[in-house]
Amino acid sequence: MDLSFSDEDLAFKAEVREFLETKLPEDVRSYYSRGMHVPKELQVRWQKILHEQGWMAPAWPVEYGGTGWTVTQRYIAAQEFGTMGAPTPMPFGVSMVGPVIYTFGSQEQKDYYLPRILNSEDWWCQGYSEPGSGSDLASLQTKAVRDGDDYIVNGQKIWTSYAQHANMIFCLVRTDSNAKAQEGISFLLIDMNTPGITIKPIYGIDKENTLNEVFFDDVRVPVKNRVGEENKGWTYAKFLLGNERSTIARVAQSKRRVNKLKEIAKTERVDGGLLADDKDFMRKLAQIEVDLMALEYTELRMLSQEAAGKRFTAEPSLLKIKGTEIQQRLTELLVESLGMYGAPYEAMGDYEGRNDTAPGPDYANGPMAEHLYLRAATIYGGTNEIQRNIISKMVLGL
Structure with missing residues (x-):
């Protein structure tokens, strides 16, 4: 394994450092470097600066808006962001659901959602954990029943980070109660403004509302919002979790x-x-x-x-x-x-x-x-x- 940087890598490092020194807003840096939660409006402002630079999604394929950086360049950029106290984009869109969509989604989903993630038009949250289904995620009970061109979703998610700010949630739901636990799950993209969705805050020991409960009561979700095949959502869920844990x-x-x-x-x-x-x-x-x-x-x-x-x-x-x-x-x-x-x-x-x-x-x-x-x-x-x-x-x- 060669750990030395080439002249091109060192030039890239200088480019990233110069960008952060000139473009990173001081109020954003102040929040993040102290270890505090960056308010949504500041996070979105910073993400739009990154998007204008073309650096919103470094790990994405170029055809979907990625940077085309090498693995080494992505590592260098991450190091410079950390050193300078610059937040990376919120992970739920860029690092989690985005790769699922461009890997497993339909062309219609790619064309619609990927640009909205890049320009921060959508703010995503993650609908995975449920009461009693955290570490044993495959035991989740939120159900989606097919009704024509829609699913009717009922159930509850918990520990949903920043759901109070989100307009979209990627959600694991049970579409076959008779199948083996992992084989009856589907992956849905749900508009948080759909009637029947209720959000209740959870305050942590840091006294902040970063976590929430999300309730679904007869929520109608178009079948076209399902990613991939019905009952194959566990495959996509594991793919997403691998991306989350590596970052x-x-x-x-x-x-x-x-x-x-x-x-x-x-x-x-x-x-x-x-x-x-x-x-x-x-x-x-x-x-x-x-x-x-x-x-x-x-x-x-x-x-x-x-x-x-x-x-x-x-x-x-x-x-x-x-x-x-x-x-x-x-x-x-x-x-x-x-x-x-x-x-x-x-x-x-x-x-x-x-x-x-x-x-x-x-x-x-x-x-x-x-x-x-x-x-x-x-x-x-x-x-x-x-x-x-x-x-x-x-x-x-x-």
Whole structure:
């Protein structure tokens, strides 16, 4: 595996860095670099800048609006985005349903939905998990019954991220209750403005409404909105989850947190000296940095295999496990590094109409929110326990 960058790659890196330095809005960067949720209006504004540049969907085939970047260029861009505190596009459209549509969808679906994803005209959410059907997703009970040219959908989805902002949801539904669990599922694209859909917020321990329940009560969905064949949705669902887990390691973002911790350690004081002189703290940071380096090289090996045309099996699960565990360790250490300033936390909305600001130095505003939110990192995208089961089955044959 050759890890050295060519002159062309280095020129590309400079191009990405220059673009981010000149085009990334400061208010977008401020939210994201602090680890806080970027408001929808700012996220859409940034995505439109990316689309204008032609960089909205780097991994898509060129014929559907992709960049034509090599695997190495995509890696370089991800690293630069992470270093500069630039958010990537919301994954539900670009990284999840978009590839499903251009791989398995009809020509009509490709022509209609793909351009709308690229120009941020549609905001997607994911209708997978249900009460009692999270890790055991194939046990889902939301039903779709054929009625002429429509399906009638009834059921409930849960943990639906940003559903309150979405106008579209890609949804797994049961279309054959008599078949084996995985063989009776279909993949539907549903307009969130359809009568019969109700959204109820779920507030996390970070006091933010990023999660929701979505209820379907006799919701009519045109059959033409089904992706692929009826009862073959589990195939498309697994394809989508592979894409989700391979992007969930977030090495670049974790490297940015490591650098932030090093800067904080040069400023914060403990027991009369700098935090950077605290051997126990620096040992924990060094161990995380070593583990992160190992994860990065694992990701690079995967990229090398992808460039060679190899199909993945359990590799995305490995990235998901280690990546999310490192994220949690880093945010926990960030909070620890801030001492008494790491403990207070109020959601951004709590400050509306008030004339006070968050306590502590400027860099203390955000780590606790990020730490609380990322307690779920080892759960979303398929729990890490389930990922270990996947590895044991696909690699060890257990």
